Amino acid sequence: MDQQGFVQSFLAAGCENFAEALKKSALAAVWFVFLTFPIMVIKVDTIDKTVVWRWENMAYIALAVFFGSFLWRWMLARKELKKDEVKQETKVESFLTMIQTTPAIKYTLLVIIGVVAAIAPLKFNIMGDKFQLFNLYQTNIMISCLLYIVLGLGLNIVVGLAGLLDLGFVAFYAVGAYAYALCNMHWDIGFWYMLPVGAALGAICGVILGFPVLRLRGDYLAIVTLGFGEIIRLVLENWGEVTMGPSGISSIARPGFFDMKLGVIGSTNYMYYIMIGMVLFTIFCVNRLQNSRIGRAWLALREDEIACQAMGIDKMKTKLMAFSLGATWAGMAGVVFAAKTTFINPASFTFWESAIILSIVVIGGMGSVRGVIAGAVILILVPEYLRDFAEFRMLLFGAIMVLVMVFRPQGLISAKRKIYEYKATKTAGAPNE
Amino acid sequence: MDYFLELLFGGLTRGSIYALIALGYTMVYGIIELINFAHGEIYMIGAFTGLIVAGLLTMLGFPGYSILIIAMICAVIWAAAYGYTIEKVAYKPLRGAPRLSPLISAIGMSIFLQNYVMLSQTSDFLPFPELIPEFEFMKGMGSMLSSSEMVIVVTTIMVCIGLTLFIKYTKLGKAMRATAQNRKMAMLVGINVDMVISATFVIGSSLAAVGGVLIASHIGQINYFIGFIAGIKAFTAAVLGGIGSIPGAMLGALVLGLTEAFATGYVSSDYEDVFAFCLLVLILIFRPSGIMGKEKVQKV
Numbered sequence: 001m002d003q004q005g006f007v008q009s010f011l012a013a014g015c016e017n018f019a020e021a022l023k024k025s026a027l028a029a030v031w032f033v034f035l036t037f038p039i040m041v042i043k044v045d046t047i048d049k050t051v052v053w054r055w056e057n058m059a060y061i062a063l064a065v066f067f068g069s070f071l072w073r074w075m076l077a078r079k080e081l082k083k084d085e086v087k088q089e090t091k092v093e094s095f096l097t098m099i100q101t102t103p104a105i106k107y108t109l110l111v112i113i114g115v116v117a118a119i120a121p122l123k124f125n126i127m128g129d130k131f132q133l134f135n136l137y138q139t140n141i142m143i144s145c146l147l148y149i150v151l152g153l154g155l156n157i158v159v160g161l162a163g164l165l166d167l168g169f170v171a172f173y174a175v176g177a178y179a180y181a182l183c184n185m186h187w188d189i190g191f192w193y194m195l196p197v198g199a200a201l202g203a204i205c206g207v208i209l210g211f212p213v214l215r216l217r218g219d220y221l222a223i224v225t226l227g228f229g230e231i232i233r234l235v236l237e238n239w240g241e242v243t244m245g246p247s248g249i250s251s252i253a254r255p256g257f258f259d260m261k262l263g264v265i266g267s268t269n270y271m272y273y274i275m276i277g278m279v280l281f282t283i284f285c286v287n288r289l290q291n292s293r294i295g296r297a298w299l300a301l302r303e304d305e306i307a308c309q310a311m312g313i314d315k316m317k318t319k320l321m322a323f324s325l326g327a328t329w330a331g332m333a334g335v336v337f338a339a340k341t342t343f344i345n346p347a348s349f350t351f352w353e354s355a356i357i358l359s360i361v362v363i364g365g366m367g368s369v370r371g372v373i374a375g376a377v378i379l380i381l382v383p384e385y386l387r388d389f390a391e392f393r394m395l396l397f398g399a400i401m402v403l404v405m406v407f408r409p410q411g412l413i414s415a416k417r418k419i420y421e422y423k424a425t426k427t428a429g430a431p432n433e
Numbered sequence: 434m435d436y437f438l439e440l441l442f443g444g445l446t447r448g449s450i451y452a453l454i455a456l457g458y459t460m461v462y463g464i465i466e467l468i469n470f471a472h473g474e475i476y477m478i479g480a481f482t483g484l485i486v487a488g489l490l491t492m493l494g495f496p497g498y499s500i501l502i503i504a505m506i507c508a509v510i511w512a513a514a515y516g517y518t519i520e521k522v523a524y525k526p527l528r529g530a531p532r533l534s535p536l537i538s539a540i541g542m543s544i545f546l547q548n549y550v551m552l553s554q555t556s557d558f559l560p561f562p563e564l565i566p567e568f569e570f571m572k573g574m575g576s577m578l579s580s581s582e583m584v585i586v587v588t589t590i591m592v593c594i595g596l597t598l599f600i601k602y603t604k605l606g607k608a609m610r611a612t613a614q615n616r617k618m619a620m621l622v623g624i625n626v627d628m629v630i631s632a633t634f635v636i637g638s639s640l641a642a643v644g645g646v647l648i649a650s651h652i653g654q655i656n657y658f659i660g661f662i663a664g665i666k667a668f669t670a671a672v673l674g675g676i677g678s679i680p681g682a683m684l685g686a687l688v689l690g691l692t693e694a695f696a697t698g699y700v701s702s703d704y705e706d707v708f709a710f711c712l713l714v715l716i717l718i719f720r721p722s723g724i725m726g727k728e729k730v731q732k733v
Contacts, residue, residue, distance in 0.1 A: 035514050038507070039481060040553045044488030046560055051489065057553070076526060165533055167540075212718045219468045219536060223668060224717050227710035230665070234710075238703040351661070355544060362537050395548035401541025406526045409534045 021070065029066040036061050075407050096370075096413070117276060136265060139272050143340060145380040146275035147333055152360040152372040153282045154329025159358065160367035161295060162322035163302030165222040167354050168209070168229025172202045172327040174236060174349035176334020181249040181344050182242070191255035191339050195332060202331020203324040210323035214316055229354055236346040248345025252338050271340055278336065282329060286369055294321055299367075352394065359397055363404050365411025374413055440698040441691070446582040446651070448690025449589035453644030454667035455674075455682040456596065457516075457637025463613040463677035464633050465528075470539035471519050472641060473664020474546035477657065479512035479642025480561070480649040481550060487562050501564040501650075508642040515546075516638025517631055525627075543661075551657040564650040581651040588647060592640060593683055600679065605632055613677070662706060669713040 040061065043052040099105050151173065158166045176198035183189040183197075213224050236243045243249070254267045255274060289295045297318045300308040309315050338344050356379065364375020383393045404411065454476050461469045487504040495503070523542045527535045565581040600606035611619040612629045620626050648663075649655045666689065674685025689709060696708040 031518070035511070035518060036553075038485045038511060039478065039550060042485050042489065043554065044485050044492075046484075046488045046491070046562055049492055051492065079526075159533075163533070165536065212714065216717060219532070220672070220717055222536060223468065223665075223672070224714055226665065227669075227713050231707055231710045231714075234704065234707050352544070355540060358537070358540070391552065392548075394544055395552060398541045398543070398545030398548060402523050402538050402545065405530075405534050405538035405541065406523070409527075409530055 021073070024073070025066050025069045028069040029062045032065040033058055033062050079407060136268060139268050141381065141384045143268070143272050143275050145376055146272075146279050147336060147340070148357065148360060148376040148380050149279050149373055150275075150282050150329055150333045150336075151357045152364065152376050153286050153369065154326045154333065155357050156326075156361050156367065156369070156372050157286065157289065157298075157329075158322050158326035159361055160372075161290065161302065162298040162319065164319065164322060165219075166225045166323075166326065167222050167351070167358065168225035168227070168232070169326070169330055169357055170349045170351070170354040171209075171229040171232040172205055172330035173334040173337065173353070174232055174346075175201055175205050176331035177338040177344050177348070178236065178243060178249075178334075179331075180335040180338045181252050184252050184338075185249060188253075191253065191335065194335050198331040198335035199328045200331070202327040202329070202334070205331070206324035206327030207320055209327075210320045214319055226351065226354075229349075229351060233346050233349050233351075236349070243346075246345060246347070248343060248347075250343040252342045252344070254342060255339050271336075275336065278332070283369055289325070290369075294318065298322055356397065359401050363400060363411055365413040368411070368413050371411050371413035375411070378412075436698070440694045442582055443698075444691035444694030445687070446585050446690070447693055448670075448687040449586050450644045450648045450663075450686075451667050451670040451690055452589055452683045452686035453592065453640050453647075454663060455670040455686045456593075456679065457641045458668050458671040459674075459676055459679060459682040460609075460633050460637050462671070463679075464609065464616075464630055465524070466532075467524060467535050468539065468668065469519075469524075469634075469637075470536070470664070471523070471542040471546055472637065473660035473662075473667065474543050474550075475512050475516055475519075475638045475660070476641040476645040476663055476667075477655070477660030478515055478546065478550065479508040479638075479645035480655045480659065481554060481657075482511040482642070483508040483646035483649060484559060484561050484655060487564060491562055497564070500562075504564065505643065505646050508646045509639045512638045512642030512645070513635045516634040516641075520631060520634040525630075543664075547657050547660065554657065556657060558654045558656045561649040561653050561655055563653065564646070579651075581647075585647045585651060588643065592643065596636075596640070597679065605629070609633060666706075666709050669709050669716075672713060673716050 037058070040057040041054050043054065045051075099109065151169070155166065155169050158164050158169070179198050179201050180191070180194040183194055209225065209228055213221055216224060237246055239245070255270065297308070297313045298321075300311070300313060301315065301318055301322075305315065337348075341348075360375040360379050361372055362375075363379065364373070365371025379397070383396075454472065457472050457475070458469060461467060461472070483504045486507040487500050490500045490503060519542055523538045524535055527538055563581075565584050600609060608619070608624045608629050609632070611622070611624055612626055616626055619629075649659075667686070670686035670689045671682045672685070673689055674681030674683070676682075689712065692712060693705065693708055697705050700708075
């Protein structure tokens with residue numbers, strides 16, 4: 001498409017001509033100004049009896065909607081066009097495939113990433129200059145990003161692979177975190193002992209939740225898991241004698257390294273390496289799981305439950321496995337979270353935490369490991385570096401979730417199945433045509 | 434006995450509010466089989482619009498009753514507009530997509546609306562003016578049943594009767610029932626399905642807004658987060674009665690309201706919300722189709 005044609009099709013997408021598009025956009029702008037008028041323009045204080053009129057918001061909305069609606073229509077039209085076309089890889093996708101399939105590039109890249117990740121938090125003295133890639137603050141952010149990658153990969157097993165929408169994932173995360181905090185407070189049990197215990201507790205809770213909801217799926221399952229997550233949070237908040245209620249548990253021990261005393265910087269760096277190890281371990285496990293018998297059973301279950309049963313897959317076992325394996329990672333991540341922040345309270349385990357983890361999986365690309373990593377990096381790192389937008393973070397989360405679902409339902413990086421192509425050679429009896 | 438009556442009236446009031454919101458859930462679910470996660474947020478937006486309009490009118494010196502009526506009408510108009518727009522933006526482009534996609538889009542919409550209200554108003558609890566004045570004739574029962582509770586229950590009953598008649602006898606109501614039964618066939622016999630779906634969203638949102646203004650004036654304060662819990666509970670009520678069924682939603686809401694009121698009254702008030710969630714889990718496990726729902730044969 002030439003330049004002029006592109007501009008024209010962009011401006012008049014989905015309409016007869018440019019004039020009609022202009023009219024449509026203007027109408028949309030007027031409609032949204034009306035829609036947002038009471039909430040965004042008027043602010044009433046019923047105690048002091050004052051009204052603040054914020055007319056400037058109205059202008060922003062009108063402008064944003066007027067130009068946004070062109071984009072919206074164009075994207076919708078493009079999506080419609082793409083439906084008819086034979087599926088083709090986009091440039092980014094084919095670039096990624098190229099990296100994946102060329103071992104030389106792939107391994108060089110992996111080595112570069114590995115080396116950068118390994119030396120990132122360390123301080124070097126190069127010719128008198130202090131050189132450090134990440135300072136303490138950045139290392140901390142990286143730790144939480146890695147934590148979300150682990151959580152996302154865990155939820156990816158349940159949502160992405162098995163297709164069970166779990167909105168109460170944070171409950172298992174809370175179980176792990178509280179298990180470590182309480183055991184550490186009462187019996188002084190260390191991090192390394194609690195890590196497997198947390199994982200086991202998560203798995204057990206996954207089975208406990210999984211059992212009663214085996215018959216449910218889709219929307220019902222989503223609501224029940226949401227209810228389960230909220231029950232756990234409310235119990236944590238109200239069962240004061242055990243969980244300390246809303247005030248939470250503080251001064252939880254950081255992980256120890258062979259009885260060595262680590263300072264703040266030392267223990268943060270140590271935590272960072274633990275997380276790197278954990279992410280690698282998770283990726284390894286998830287990759288193996290994905291290609292195993294059980295992983296294929298999950299995919300089959302996601303695609304069609306009834307056909308899957310007809311093929312002799314034990315639905316109950318498969319679903320329970322998905323729940324408990326997903327919860328295992330959440331339990332482990334919970335232990336790490338408690339050790340990292342050294343303070344936990346029920347406020348860290350609200351529904352919104354589940355929603356953030358879910359959006360990492362969905363936006364990144366359900367069922368794809370690379371997608372989940374990309375999702376976590378985008379959703380956790382970008383808001384941290386754009387501090388000014390911190391308060392808009394959840395607003396953007398919501399908007400992005402809607403937009404991704406509307407325009408790119410498969411996520412940023414879609415999962416790819418391994419395809420084996422059969423190429424007939426002439427010598428081996430080519431099929432007659 | 435007095436305590437029992439007080440709890441009973443409290444439960445009826447709760448149940449009425451849940452019913453107003455649950456009707457929206459159940460109608461939308463009946464037609465497009467989507468849990469409209471953003472429905473609770475529409476209730477919240479209705480309450481906020483009511484607050485803003487009531488605040489403005491109080492400052493302009495309008496008399497009490499007219500404030501209630503005008504605030505209610507404005508809340509209904511704007512909530513309906515929001516419901517309509519949300520359907521157009523977040524759900525309509527996803528018709529025919531896998532089931533998970535519209536659900537995630539709905540959750541995104543819900544998060545977006547909450548934060549939109551939080552950023553443009555505040556995250557604090559805002560005091561809501563008392564719109565329903567105390568009646569004179571309730572002196573004997575006044576300690577147990579306040580006038581606002583009475584207004585809530587009566588309004589809900591009237592709305593429910595009106596809605597039932599509407600669904601049963603009007604042309605649009607019939608079209609809605611037909612669409613709920615079979616969307617494709619409805620389209621074939623000349624029903625404008627898109628219009629029917631929009632109408633469902635508009636009606637459901639209006640009912641939620643009525644509930645929002647009434648409960649806000651009863652409790653006396655609102656914030657951006659009220660829609661979340663109310664939405665979940667209303668959904669519980671809808672599931673309890675059998676989702677997709679309108680009388681079921683009313684019955685379910687009543688059962689839920691009474692259960693909650695008695696459980697908090699006689700067991701513990703700390704775990705108020707836990708009871709609703711436990712009831713939801715139990716119902717879904719033992720009778721997923723709800724009290725008045727029909728077992729659905731699964732199609733392959």
